[in-house]
Structures are given as structure tokens and as C-alpha cells.
Amino acid sequence: MTPIFRAAVFGAIVLASLAAAAQDVQERLIKFGHLNNADHPVSMGVKRFAELLATRSGGKLKLQEFPASQLGNEMQQQSALQGGVQEMTAPATTSLAGIVKEFGLVDFPFSVGSFAQADALLDGPLGQALLARLPEKGLVGLGYWDLGFRNVTNSKRPIRRPEDLEGLKIRVIPNPVFLETFKAFKANPVPMPFAELYGALESGAVDGQENPYSVILSNKINEVNKYVSATNHVYAANIVLVSKRFWDRLPPAEQRMMQESFNEARTFQRQASRAAAQKAVAELQSKGMQFNELTPAEQARMRQVAKPVTDKFAASYDPAIVKLYHDELARLSK
Numbered sequence: 001m002t003p004i005f006r007a008a009v010f011g012a013i014v015l016a017s018l019a020a021a022a023q024d025v026q027e028r029l030i031k032f033g034h035l036n037n038a039d040h041p042v043s044m045g046v047k048r049f050a051e052l053l054a055t056r057s058g059g060k061l062k063l064q065e066f067p068a069s070q071l072g073n074e075m076q077q078q079s080a081l082q083g084g085v086q087e088m089t090a091p092a093t094t095s096l097a098g099i100v101k102e103f104g105l106v107d108f109p110f111s112v113g114s115f116a117q118a119d120a121l122l123d124g125p126l127g128q129a130l131l132a133r134l135p136e137k138g139l140v141g142l143g144y145w146d147l148g149f150r151n152v153t154n155s156k157r158p159i160r161r162p163e164d165l166e167g168l169k170i171r172v173i174p175n176p177v178f179l180e181t182f183k184a185f186k187a188n189p190v191p192m193p194f195a196e197l198y199g200a201l202e203s204g205a206v207d208g209q210e211n212p213y214s215v216i217l218s219n220k221i222n223e224v225n226k227y228v229s230a231t232n233h234v235y236a237a238n239i240v241l242v243s244k245r246f247w248d249r250l251p252p253a254e255q256r257m258m259q260e261s262f263n264e265a266r267t268f269q270r271q272a273s274r275a276a277a278q279k280a281v282a283e284l285q286s287k288g289m290q291f292n293e294l295t296p297a298e299q300a301r302m303r304q305v306a307k308p309v310t311d312k313f314a315a316s317y318d319p320a321i322v323k324l325y326h327d328e329l330a331r332l333s334k
Contacts, residue, residue, distance in 0.1 A: 025060040025254055030246075032063050032088040033071030033080075034238075035194050040218045041276050042090055042238055043067050045145050045269030049240075052261035061257065063088075073193040074173075082138035084245030090238045092147055094175040100133045102321045107177045108310045110303040112235040115146070115274060117332045122237055126328045129321055140242040142262040146273035147212050147236035152229050153221050154208025155201070158292045159229035162305050171197055171209040180309045181233075185302075201225060212236055213280035214273065222287045230293040233302065 032050075036042040043065065050063035071077050071086060074095035080086035096103040105126070112118045121127065122144040131141040152159050154168055165185040172178040174191035182189035190206050200206045201224035208225055215221075216228065240262055247255065285291050294302070314322045 023058070024251075025057045025257070027060045028062065028254075030061065030063045030087040031066060031071070032090070033066040033077050033086055034090045035069050035074065036067060036215065037218045038065075038067045040067075041214055041269060041273035042145060042147070044272045045238075045240075045265055046090070048268045049261055049265040052264050053257060056257040056261055057254070061254065069195040073195055075193075078139070078241075081241055081243040082245075084243050087243050087246045088241060090145060090240045092173065093144070093237050093239045094173045094178065096134075096239065097175050097177065099137045099139075100130065101176075102133065102317045103130055104175070104177045104313055105317065105321065105325045106130070106237060107175060107234055108313075109177075109181050109233045109306040110299070111310070111329060113333075115270075117329075118146075118235045118237070119270070120332050121328055124328060126321075126324050129324055134241070135244055138244045140244050140247045142240045142242060142259060143266055145238040145240060145266060146270040147238050148214060148273060148277045149232040150210045150212055150234045150236050151216070152208060152210045152231045152233070153216055153225040153289070154227055155204075155225050156207050156227070158227045158290060159231060160292060160294060161298045162302050168208055169206045171200060171206045177309070177313055178234075180312070181306050184305050184309050198224065210234075212277060213284065214276045217280040217284055222284050222289045226288070226290055228281075228284055228289045228291050230291070231302070232294075232299070233306075 032046055034042055034046065046063070046065045050065065053061045053063055071080065071089075074091045077086060077089040078091065078095065078099075081089055093103050093106045097107070106122070112121060127144060131143070134141045152165070152170065154170070156168060157164060159165060162185055165182070165187040167186065167188065169188045169190055170182055171192045172182060172189045174193075179189045179191060190200075192200060192206070197209055198219060198221070201209065201221065209221065210231070210233070211221070213228075242258065250258070281291060
């Protein structure tokens with residue numbers, strides 16, 4: 001048998017096995033809700049995931065996207081997954097700290113300095129250890145997508161040093177680490193669902209907020225805030241969640257299709273998200289926002305202000321997970 005013929009036979013076997021696997025797949029409609037608009041990189045990831053899943057399943061696993069909080073806020077969609085009435089969502093990891101507090105480690109300020117570090121941390125032992133805690137809460141995590149480094153916007157002044165945050169009413173995700181971090185800077189953090197944010201900024205109920213650049217642009221924060229500052233205080237990720245009730249009904253072949261499609265979509269989504277963030281900064285400036293960066297010295301001062309907060313929370317988490325977190329950061333910073 002020649003190498004070419006052998007390769008052709010192998011290819012035919014693979015195609016035949018895929019076709020056979022697809023034949024055994026049941027027709028299913030998977031409702032995938034999320035908070036972001038349809039032009040956001042999270043939505044790009046959902047669309048790519050849907051395409052890959054349709055291809056692997058012979059069109060039988062159909063994913064229907066519900067962007068822009070159509071199915072509710074973070075907590076409502078999370079509850080819908082736990083109850084089995086919604087199949088998938090992709091919230092920021094911050095929203096999970098209420099059910100698995102160790103997810104707060106992902107939100108520790110100034111801990112990750114690059115995208116490569118962030119990916120290695122989340123795709124490696126730490127990220128997997130956190131995912132392993134979800135099934136007992138009624139959720140299955142496929143992995144992590146990019147949301148980007150979070151940056152502060154506000155209507156009052158540029159943020160160039162820790163003292164510039166003092167007294168500002170800043171909307172934060174309802175998450176203990178975020179609340180305590182901004183309190184340490186003597187700001188007034190206001191926990192609030194994302195869907196309520198624009199109206200609160202417009203009315204002056206809050207002065208500012210913090211999010212990645214692509215979220216700031218996609219949600220037209222430039223219309224209600226003048227200043228955007230590159231604080232890069234937290235690396236933010238979205239976690240792709242599946243209802244455990246739904247997942248447990250899937251045979252292993254369909255679970256494998258879901259996981260493999262996610263893994264492939266993850267690379268695409270991260271690239272799309274990071275390219276969008278670069279473009280978003282220039283676009284926000286063209287729309288009238290005043291952009292400023294922080295010096296390394298002021299970033300270091302901010303890290304020192306936040307350190308007592310991270311030390312406090314780390315002391316209340318599972319010591320084994322905290323040790324894994326610190327070990328991974330040390331390994332990745334070499």
C-alpha cells in the first residue's frame with residue numbers, strides 16, 4: 001500500500017467515523033445567553049462555537065444565541081442554568097465568586113501582567129481546579145474566553161495615581177474582591193448588574209465604571225464618561241458554562257463534540273478579542289474620550305494599595321487552591 005493510498009484510506013475512515021458519530025447525535029436546540037452586544041468578541045466566540053458544533057454534529061446540535069442580557073443578568077442566567085431551563089452562558093468569572101469563592105483569585109488586582117500569563121494560568125492546573133468545583137453547584141465549565149484587562153472610566157478626571165480614585169462612585173460587579181479593592185483606594189464602589197450601568201452613568205447615580213476597552217466601546221460608555229484610564233488593574237476572563245442538568249443528558253460523544261468545539265473556538269475568540277481591544281482604544285479617542293496611561297511607578301503604588309485586600313481574601317480561601325495559584329504565578333513569571 002503506497003503512502004498516498006494509505007493516507008487516503010485513513011482520511012476516508014476518519015470521515016466515515018465522523019459521519020457515523022453525527023448520525024447517532026440527537027437533534028438539540030441549545031440556548032446560549034450572555035450579557036454582551038452582538039458586535040462584541042464574546043458574541044464572535046459564540047458564533048464560531050455554533051459553527052464548529054454544527055459541523056461536528058452534522059447540523060443536529062443547533063446553538064441559538066441570546067446576546068445583550070436578553071435572558072437576564074449574570075445571576076438570573078446562572079440560576080437558569082442550574083435549574084435546567086437554559087443550556088449555556090458565558091459570564092465574567094467574577095460572577096461565580098458567590099458560589100465558588102476561590103474564583104475570586106482570578107480577580108486579584110495586578111497579579112497578571114500579560115495575555116500569555118493569563119492564558120497559561122487559566123488553561124493550566126489552577127483554571128482546571130476551579131472548573132472542578134462547579135459541577136456540585138449545577139454547572140459545567142468548558143473553559144475560559146478572553147474579556148481583557150479592565151480599565152477605569154469616569155466623568156470627573158483622569159486616573160493617573162491611586163489618589164485620583166478617591167471619592168469617585170464607581171460601578172463594580174457584585175463581587176467581594178472588587179468591592180474591597182476599590183474601597184482600599186477610597187473610592188465608593190457601587191455593586192450593580194451590568195444591564196443597569198448605562199442608565200446609572202447617564203443619570204449621575206455613579207461617576208464611572210471599570211471594564212475592558214471592547215466592552216466600553218460596545219456599550220457606548222464614551223457617551224456618558226469623558227475619561228478612560230489604562231489602569232489594567234484586573235485581567236478579566238469569560239467562563240463558558242453549561243447547565244449540568246443538560247450536560248448529564250448528553251451521551252459521551254455529544255459531550256466530546258461540545259468540548260472540542262469549545263477548545264477550537266477559544267483560540268479564535270481570544271485572537272478576535274485582543275485585536276478588538278487594540279482598535280477600541282483608538283475608536284474611543286476618536287469619539288471624544290480622553291485616554292491616559294499610568295507610569296510603572298504609579299502602577300506599583302496601586303499594587304501596594306491593593307495587596308492587603310488580596311492577602312485578606314487569600315486567607316479565607318481553600319489553602320490548597322491558594323498555594324496552587326501562587327505556585328503557578330511564580331512559575332509563569334520566570
